[in-house]
Amino acid sequence: MSVRSRQPSEPEIPESEEEVLPARGQRKQRTRDALIDAALQLMNEGRSFNSLGLREITRVAGVVPTSFYRHFRDTHELGLVLVEESALTLRRMLREARRAGAPVKDMIRRSVQVYAAFVLANRLHFLFIAGERTGGSPVIRGAIRNEVDQFTAELTQDLRHLAIFPQLTPDSLQMICGLVVSTMLNGATDILDLPPGDSAQLIEDTLVHQLRVIFLGAQLWRDE
Amino acid sequence: MSVRSRQPSEPEIPESEEEVLPARGQRKQRTRDALIDAALQLMNEGRSFNSLGLREITRVAGVVPTSFYRHFRDTHELGLVLVEESALTLRRMLREARRAGAPVKDMIRRSVQVYAAFVLANRLHFLFIAGERTGGSPVIRGAIRNEVDQFTAELTQDLRHLAIFPQLTPDSLQMICGLVVSTMLNGATDILDLPPGDSAQLIEDTLVHQLRVIFLGAQLWRDE
DNA sequence: TTGGTATGTCAACAATCGTTCACTAAAAAT
DNA sequence: ATTTTTAGTGAACGATTGTTGACATACCAA
Structure with a gap:
C-alpha cells in the first residue's frame, strides 16, 4: 500500500541493499510519499480528491500541517x-x-x-x-x-x-x-x-x- | 437557468397567470428550487458536488444557512x-x-x-x-x-x-x-x-x- | 377572529480549515 | 570545525464550517 518507487537524485554505488545509498534527504521523499499515500488512502474511503483538506491529509500522513508546504504549494499541486x-x-x-x-x-x-x-x-x-x-x-x-x-x-x-x-x-x-x-x-x-x-x-x-x-x-x- | 418545473400539489382553477393558483406554500418550493439551483450553479463553476458546503449553497441561494434544514436533512440528501x-x-x-x-x-x-x-x-x-x-x-x-x-x-x-x-x-x-x-x-x-x-x-x-x-x-x- | 403550523431569521457554539511565522535539529557544504 | 541549508515542529491568526435553539412572521384551518 505504501510501497512506492524511489527515484534517488544521484544513485551512487549502492553499499548495501536498502535505505543506504543516497543522502538522508531520503527522509523528505518518505514524508512526501506519506502525503501522497494519505491522499490516495482518503479517496479509497469514498471521498473525492476535491473534498480533501490539507490538514486532513497531513493528519493521515502523520505529519504536522505546515510540513505539507515543504513538498507542495497546495493540495492542487498534489493532485x-x-x-x-x-x-x-x-x-x-x-x-x-x-x-x-x-x-x-x-x-x-x-x-x-x-x-x-x-x-x-x-x-x-x-x-x-x-x-x-x-x-x-x-x-x-x-x-x-x-x-x-x-x-x-x-x-x-x-x-x-x-x-x-x-x-x-x-x-x-x-x-x-x-x-x-x-x-x-x-x-x-x-x-x-x-x-x-x-x-x-x-x-x-x-x-x-x-x-x-x-x-x-x-x-x-x-x-x- | 433558474426555470424549474413546478409541481403544485393541488392545481386548482388558475385564477390568473402566475403565482396565483396554489397556496402560498409555494414559497417553500421556490427556496427549495433556489437551493437546488445554487448547488448546480456552483458545480457549473467547476466544483464537484462533494466539495460543496451547506453554507455555501445557502449563500448562493440567498437564504440563511438554517433554512436549508427545512428542505433537506443534509447536503447528501440534496444530492x-x-x-x-x-x-x-x-x-x-x-x-x-x-x-x-x-x-x-x-x-x-x-x-x-x-x-x-x-x-x-x-x-x-x-x-x-x-x-x-x-x-x-x-x-x-x-x-x-x-x-x-x-x-x-x-x-x-x-x-x-x-x-x-x-x-x-x-x-x-x-x-x-x-x-x-x-x-x-x-x-x-x-x-x-x-x-x-x-x-x-x-x-x-x-x-x-x-x-x-x-x-x-x-x-x-x-x-x- | 383565533390558534396552530410551518418557513425563514438571528445568534451562538465548537470544530476545522488554510496559512503565517519563529524555532529546532540535523544533514550538507564550507 | 563552522556555517548554511532544510525538513519538520509548534503556536497562533482569522475565516468558515455544520448544527443547535429560541424567535418572528405569515399562512391555513378552526
Missing part, C-alpha cells in the same frame, strides 16, 4: 503529482502487456483478465484516474485527459504494429482506441465498486462482450 | 434529489426521441446531433450526471448508476421494438445499449468541457464514428 504517478501506472501496464506479446487466441478475453487483475493490484491509482477523469477540478481533469490521450495514442501505435486492422486509417484506429480505452476505464470504475470479496467475473464478461462487438465492427469498418 | 431531477431530464430526452420517431436515414448522425443539443440545453443536469457518475460519494454514485441502468433498459426496449438488431438476445442487446449509453455520457463530458463559444462538431463526429462502429459490430454479432 497534479497524483496524475503523473497514476499515468505512470498506466504506462507500466502497457509496457507489461507489450512484453507479454499479443496472444493470438482469445486475445480479448486474456487482455481483459490481465486488465482486471491490474486494476485491483493498483486500486488506488485507478480509483484516482477513473474517479477524477470526470467531475472535480477542471485542471486536474484536463491533466488526466492529456495522459489518457497519450495512453490511447500509444495503444494505437501498438495495435497498428500488430496489424490487426490493416484497412483502418490512422484516425479511425485512434478513434476506436479511444472507444476501447474509455470502455476499459468505465469497467475499472465497476470493478473498483465491487464489495471487497466479490468476483469481477461478471464485469469481465460484460467487458469482453462489449470489446468483441467493437472489434468486430472495427474489422469490418471501411472508411468511405 | 439524491439532484439525481432524481437529472434522471427526469434523461427520461424526457428519451421520450422526445421516441416522439420524433426513428429516422431511417442517417439515424446515428441525427441522433447525435439532437443529443449534443440536448446536452447543451440541459447543461447543469448532464454536468451533474456525467461528473458524479464516477468519483464522489458512493451513495450518490450508486443512485446515478441505478438511474442510468434504468435509462439503458428503456433504450433497450425501444431498440428492440425498432427491430434493428433482430438476431440479438435480450442480454446482448442490453450490453450493447450499455456500451452506447456510456459512450454517449463520455461524449457529454467532452461537450460540456468545451469553451463556451466553441462548436461541438468535432466531438459529434467522433461520437458518430464510434457509434457507427458499435452498431456495425452489433449488426454482425451472433451469439454463439
